[in-house]
Amino acid sequence: MAECWCGSKALLTLPEDVLAMISSLLRACDLCALAQTCRALHCAITSSEKSWLAQCLLLPTSPPPHLLPIWRESFASYLSLLRFLLSLSPLLGLWAHQNPELGNAVLALWGHLPSLLAFRIIPQELPSFGLESGPLLYAPVFEILPNPQGSSSPALFFLHGAGDSVHPGSVSAVHPDSNVLLLEVDAQSQDLSHRFLRLSFGDRRRVLDFVAKRVRIAVPPKLVSAPMLRYRAEDDALLEMRMSWLLDTHKVHNGRIDRRVAESNLGESLNGTKSGSMGISCSSSKHISLQDFLRSGDSIGLSLRGARMNIGAWPNMHGNKFALYKFPTQEADVGREYAGLWGGTFGWPPGRGSEDNPGKALFLLLLSYEEVDGQRLLIATEILERRHYRYAMFTVKIGEPTVEPFPWERDGDSCPVEVMHAYNGHGIANGYGFWYPRSNLGSMFVLQNGIIAFVWRDTEEVLTLERFNFEELLKRGERVPALPHIANFAYLPDAKFH
Known part of the structure; x- marks a missing residue:
């Protein structure tokens, strides 16, 4: 990193409020580039809370401004908070899978405490006098929390399941332009040939079901009634208690299963005659064997991945993936007021x-x-x-x-x-x-x-x-029980896939 030049010295003499005002005129990537010009500027900019708060406020997908100081308490700095927001903002919006009339229209939005929440909009009838006379029905699908170990660690993922339960996992990656949201089993493999999607559909379904059942944790009765979205100020304490329990639960039970335990429980019969014996490699096939997948890492666990895929004319949705597809929503603007x-x-x-x-x-x-x-x-x-x-x-x-x-x-x-x-x-x-x-x-x-x-x-x-305003409707809506583990992410009709 170069020594300070005269321009940077002038910037360093500015009060932090002025530096934050200048920062608000720059994109986050430009601010990072400026911080790389010299050591002194790097220290001044990276440590400037007001500069990174200004960047958080500039995000079009940022939570409401009044929540940012509350969220900041869960992060080392506003810079860490900004990284969390940028990493998950592609997941915001409306998603769907086949048969949305059966509950596969899913809305993802920011929570009151630092989190991203996803809810299934329940197909329903309006009360006799419209939504103003009754709540919108919804069911939780999943939520994502910041990792206490820092912004460089994978975010914490919780799949909701029947019987007031959660299934902990992690967020493996989120593409900036994600249009597909995939529920997978992560084997911590560095070899792309062992991707979860290379398993046959039957193996994917069975290994997902196996992991989800093994990592399932019942929510304590006193926290079952805790609102996932804030309704009243008196709910704050219960919300914080619930989030603390989730973080502690993930720390103790991180949702990962030893590979050898998975191998001994899943057994050869899962591959059947299609993949042959678990000891036989299927490298010549478009599918890999379950054994090859399991042995690509030391442990397996639930994983959420936001990907960018060529899905053709929307909604060309594949029935053999545990996936949600993003609705290409237009924003209302001049000339397209009704979008x-x-x-x-x-x-x-x-x-x-x-x-x-x-x-x-x-x-x-x-x-x-x-x-x-x-x-x-x-x-x-x-x-x-x-x-x-x-x-x-x-x-x-x-x-x-x-x-x-x-x-x-x-x-x-x-x-x-x-x-x-x-x-x-x-x-x-x-x-x-x-x-x-x-x-x-x-x-x-x-x-x-x-x-x-x-x-x-x-x-x-x-x-x-x-x-x-679906966010406001959900906040005053009525939560109904979640569906069983995997079906809660993406309903798949009872059909055989080949």
């Missing part, structure tokens, strides 16, 4: 049931913009769908106003309805249980209260949507 996640129900008034039909199915839709043949389209795609195949619920031609009137003059509170914008479009209509859906003309109406209503012209059937 993002919306929730809603069929019928008018919005979200209201009747005496004959007190509850209405909750639909989650992803709204995104596309250019097709020079025409700007707004496409609404279901998330909690009832079909194996993916369809756009409706498509709207932005820039092509409709002359159709909105069918209703008043809403559920007898207030006049004012239409702000209206566009032509078309939406799917039922045909043999949606196996052969057809497309019917319709119109999208943007109402004064921010609600979107798509109305099919021939039937006047209406789908009403409102933009959901």
Whole structure:
């Protein structure tokens, strides 16, 4: 590292507040590069808490600013906290697997204490008067905590399971542009040929099930009721007690199983005739033997890995992977005001049931913009769908106003309805249980209260949507029990894979 030059000497004379203000104008990588120019600057910048706090605040995926001082208590410095945030931020957002209507729509978000939490959004019916009259149902899937040993150590992973249990593991790696989240067994192998995904599907399923059952730990009864998300200030003590228990549990039972124990328990029969004897190498096959995988390390354990894969046109999801696939969510911006996640129900008034039909199915839709043949389209795609195949619920031609009137003059509170914008479009209509859906003309109406209503012209059937703040809905939602270990990460239908 070079000796100080005159410019760096001038920077070193600045008060820390001024240095932090300058730091807030730089990217984190530029600040690190500046710290490498000389020893004195390296010491000043790396030790400047205010500079790295400024970098944490600059992150678009950072937790709310008021939480950062609380999170800082679990880290050696704000620099360590920044590394934690950067390493896990690619996991934030909405993920799904096949059959999302059965509970494979998973939302990952920051917790109140330093953690990343993932919850399954339960397919459900809205109460008779919408979400304001009842909580959103959700179930825990996994959570990630910082490693007390430092930011250079793998983060701590806890898979949730049935019966108020957790299955400890680690986060092996997270690609900065992750679009696939994989649940694996890590053999601590440096040889890429022994990757978990090179095992046959049957071996992967069995070894995952074996490890998950062996590392399962029951949550103490006094902590079962602890909210994973903070609801009230009086819950803080219980939240902290729960986090301390998780950290202590991982320290004592880190979720790893000795390789020899795994070998003796799994046995030859797991490979069957497909892989041959566990003593025979399968290097010539696209699969490796379970024995080769186990012997690539001294121990095995559950592992979470965020990867970037070429998955083709979304959602080209593989049924033989324990994986979640990320929804490519567009952010709302000028010119694409309606992009993002919306929730809603069929019928008018919005979200209201009747005496004959007190509850209405909750639909989650992803709204995104596309250019097709020079025409700007707004496409609404279901998330909690009832079909194996993916369809756009409706498509709207932005820039092509409709002359159709909105069918209703008043809403559920007898207030006049004012239409702000209206566009032509078309939406799917039922045909043999949606196996052969057809497309019917319709119109999208943007109402004064921010609600979107798509109305099919021939039937006047209406789908009403409102933009959901899922984080806030989860915070005041109702937690339901988690699914059993592996099924809790990604539901796989009962089918044979080859």
